Amino acid sequence: MEKVIAGKTIHVNEEGFMTDFKEWDNTIGEALAAENELSLSPRHWEVLTYLQNEWKNEVPLSIRKIGKSGVVDIKEFYQLFPKAPLKTATKIAGIPKPASCI
Amino acid sequence: MKHLVILGAGTAGTMMANHLSHHLKRPEWRISIIDERTEHHYQPGYLFLPFDIYEPEDIIKSIDEFIPKTVDLIQASIDRVVPEENKVLMADGSVEVYDVLIVATGAKIAPEETEGMKGSEWHKSVFDFYTFEGALNLRNKLRDWKGGKLVVHITEMPIKCPVAPLEFAFLADSYFKNKHMRDKVEITYVTPLSGAFTKPKATATLEHLLEEKHINIEGDFAIEQVDNENKQIIDYGGRAIPFDILVTVPTNKGDAVIERSGMGDDLNYVPTHKATLQSKNHKNVFVLGDASNIPASKAGSVAHFEAEILTENILRYVKGEPLKEEFDGHANCFIETGGGKALLIDFNYTHEPVEGTFPFPGVGPLRLLKESRMNHMGKLAFRWVYWHMLLKGTHIPFVSPTMSTSGKKYDKAETV
Numbered sequence: 001m002e003k004v005i006a007g008k009t010i011h012v013n014e015e016g017f018m019t020d021f022k023e024w025d026n027t028i029g030e031a032l033a034a035e036n037e038l039s040l041s042p043r044h045w046e047v048l049t050y051l052q053n054e055w056k057n058e059v060p061l062s063i064r065k066i067g068k069s070g071v072v073d074i075k076e077f078y079q080l081f082p083k084a085p086l087k088t089a090t091k092i093a094g095i096p097k098p099a100s101c102i
Numbered sequence: 103m104k105h106l107v108i109l110g111a112g113t114a115g116t117m118m119a120n121h122l123s124h125h126l127k128r129p130e131w132r133i134s135i136i137d138e139r140t141e142h143h144y145q146p147g148y149l150f151l152p153f154d155i156y157e158p159e160d161i162i163k164s165i166d167e168f169i170p171k172t173v174d175l176i177q178a179s180i181d182r183v184v185p186e187e188n189k190v191l192m193a194d195g196s197v198e199v200y201d202v203l204i205v206a207t208g209a210k211i212a213p214e215e216t217e218g219m220k221g222s223e224w225h226k227s228v229f230d231f232y233t234f235e236g237a238l239n240l241r242n243k244l245r246d247w248k249g250g251k252l253v254v255h256i257t258e259m260p261i262k263c264p265v266a267p268l269e270f271a272f273l274a275d276s277y278f279k280n281k282h283m284r285d286k287v288e289i290t291y292v293t294p295l296s297g298a299f300t301k302p303k304a305t306a307t308l309e310h311l312l313e314e315k316h317i318n319i320e321g322d323f324a325i326e327q328v329d330n331e332n333k334q335i336i337d338y339g340g341r342a343i344p345f346d347i348l349v350t351v352p353t354n355k356g357d358a359v360i361e362r363s364g365m366g367d368d369l370n371y372v373p374t375h376k377a378t379l380q381s382k383n384h385k386n387v388f389v390l391g392d393a394s395n396i397p398a399s400k401a402g403s404v405a406h407f408e409a410e411i412l413t414e415n416i417l418r419y420v421k422g423e424p425l426k427e428e429f430d431g432h433a434n435c436f437i438e439t440g441g442g443k444a445l446l447i448d449f450n451y452t453h454e455p456v457e458g459t460f461p462f463p464g465v466g467p468l469r470l471l472k473e474s475r476m477n478h479m480g481k482l483a484f485r486w487v488y489w490h491m492l493l494k495g496t497h498i499p500f501v502s503p504t505m506s507t508s509g510k511k512y513d514k515a516e517t518v
């Protein structure tokens with residue numbers, strides 16, 4: 001479905017995850033963060049960029065891998081994106097929700 | 103004489119030994135299968151043991167009963183594989199050299215991955231049911247438990263048989279009802295996922311059942327530690343859930359032999375081509391069952407479908423023919439929902455479980471994604487089918503290794 005955010009039209013699924021990463025940009029990221037009651041610090045951006053790169057390289061994302069990435073440990077990941085960090089962070093990053101399991 | 107070696111005589115390895123013994127024969131071929139155990143456990147039975155539905159003797163048989171006489175069964179602990187030299191080294195110092203290797207060493211629990219899990223309360227009030235010992239200790243605990251907070255918990259995905267913890271919660275509800283003490287037990291289901299399951303349609307059905315049975319659900323819970331002193335589990339966000347009995351599914355990992363051999367990913371699963379089952383790093387190494395990293399369920403039914411396709415691919419490989427890219431991730435699982443009923447789900451890499459009939463389109467007799475007594479009979483019959491058909495590699499009539507979409511209610515041609 002379509003959604004208008006930061007003055008632009010993007011495509012999202014039922015859960016609000018963007019379905020076309022090409023539509024994503026930093027202002028959309030900030031607006032999505034605001035919807036999740038977050039304002040993005042440079043640390044947030046480092047993590048978001050890391051997630052986007054992993055996704056582009058087709059590396060499956062999991063809390064465990066992120067904890068071992070050296071970019072951020074799990075404790076801090078939770079502080080940056082409270083409650084469900086992987087879900088919230090991937091949503092803001094404009095990439096699909098990780099299919100962590102079957 | 104050429105040598106094909108199978109590592110692990112569990113569900114998947116045993117099936118391959120049976121399939122291949124019909125095709126790769128002496129004097130051209132010798133087939134060996136290696137396992138450190140002498141007993142074959144029917145792991146799906148671990149779910150029923152804590153509730154006194156099965157007895158230990160229902161789920162344990164000897165490995166050699168299921169290995170064909172023409173296959174050499176080697177009882178040894180595998181220390182390491184050296185894929186560059188086509189060698190398997192045993193802990194006792196013996197060595198097997200292979201032309202073709204099949205890795206079927208499965209997955210096991212690793213409670214030591216979570217702080218405090220294997221602490222002072224382990225198998226006292228913190229239990230697993232993914233091992234025989236865990237399930238048996240839990241049975242003894244439940245037999246005279248007076249009630250309190252029962253927490254059923256998944257540490258992280260992927261796990262073997264991802265529906266087993268849900269089934270555990272459903273069966274616990276029935277068990278305490280039958281003992282006339284359901285009002286004394288509070289059941290909470292705690293998962294790292296956002297909902298009850300990973301696929302949307304099945305999640306909706308299962309969440310409805312949880313609600314109906316008054317089982318609370320706590321989602322998005324990534325455990326940091328088990329606090330043995332205060333009997334609670336705590337997640338990285340600081341959320342704490344108290345328990346009187348914790349039934350947890352610890353992190354699952356491939357066997358340590360995969361790590362020692364440098365053949366695995368961070369959870370010791372072997373990177374494997376998901377349609378051919380050939381390992382990504384070594385052409386003469388094939389992987390099936392729980393040991394591989396393919397994005398399919400870690401289930402015996404999946405191993406069964408894989409075995410049919412892998413047999414064909416190994417025969418192609420030894421003849422120098424191209425491999426068939428046929429495996430579609432087909433899985434077919436019964437989900438016990440308690441009270442003598444069960445659900446059945448059928449899905450693959452691209453199609454989520456939906457409603458419908460199985461195996462005959464429009465006829466059944468089994469109903470997909472709907473509770474029924476017939477499905478429950480199917481689940482119990484699965485044990486018989488396992489010992490008498492699956493392990494022997496007998497084709498199950500009317501059920502094909504790749505998934506069929508007829509008789510199923512898809513909204514659209516979808517990919518999940």
Ligand SMILES: Cc1cc2nc3c(=O)[nH]c(=O)nc-3n(C[C@H](O)[C@H](O)[C@H](O)COP(=O)(O)OP(=O)(O)OC[C@H]3O[C@@H](n4cnc5c(N)ncnc54)[C@H](O)[C@@H]3O)c2cc1C
Nearest residue numbers: 110112113114138145146180208263391392400401402403
């Ligand atoms: C509680 C529970 C419920 C389940 N319910 C279902 C269900 O309802 N339906 C379903 O389809 N599936 C179910 N499963 C999953 C199913 O049991 C597994 O997917 C299946 O057994 C996998 O087979 P495998 O051959 O890959 O591994 P396994 O059967 O575990 O075999 C691995 C073998 O390798 C041997 N091995 C490993 N390392 C070494 C070594 N270093 N040296 C020597 N030997 C070694 C082991 O001894 C073992 O015999 C369930 C599992 C559990 C735990």
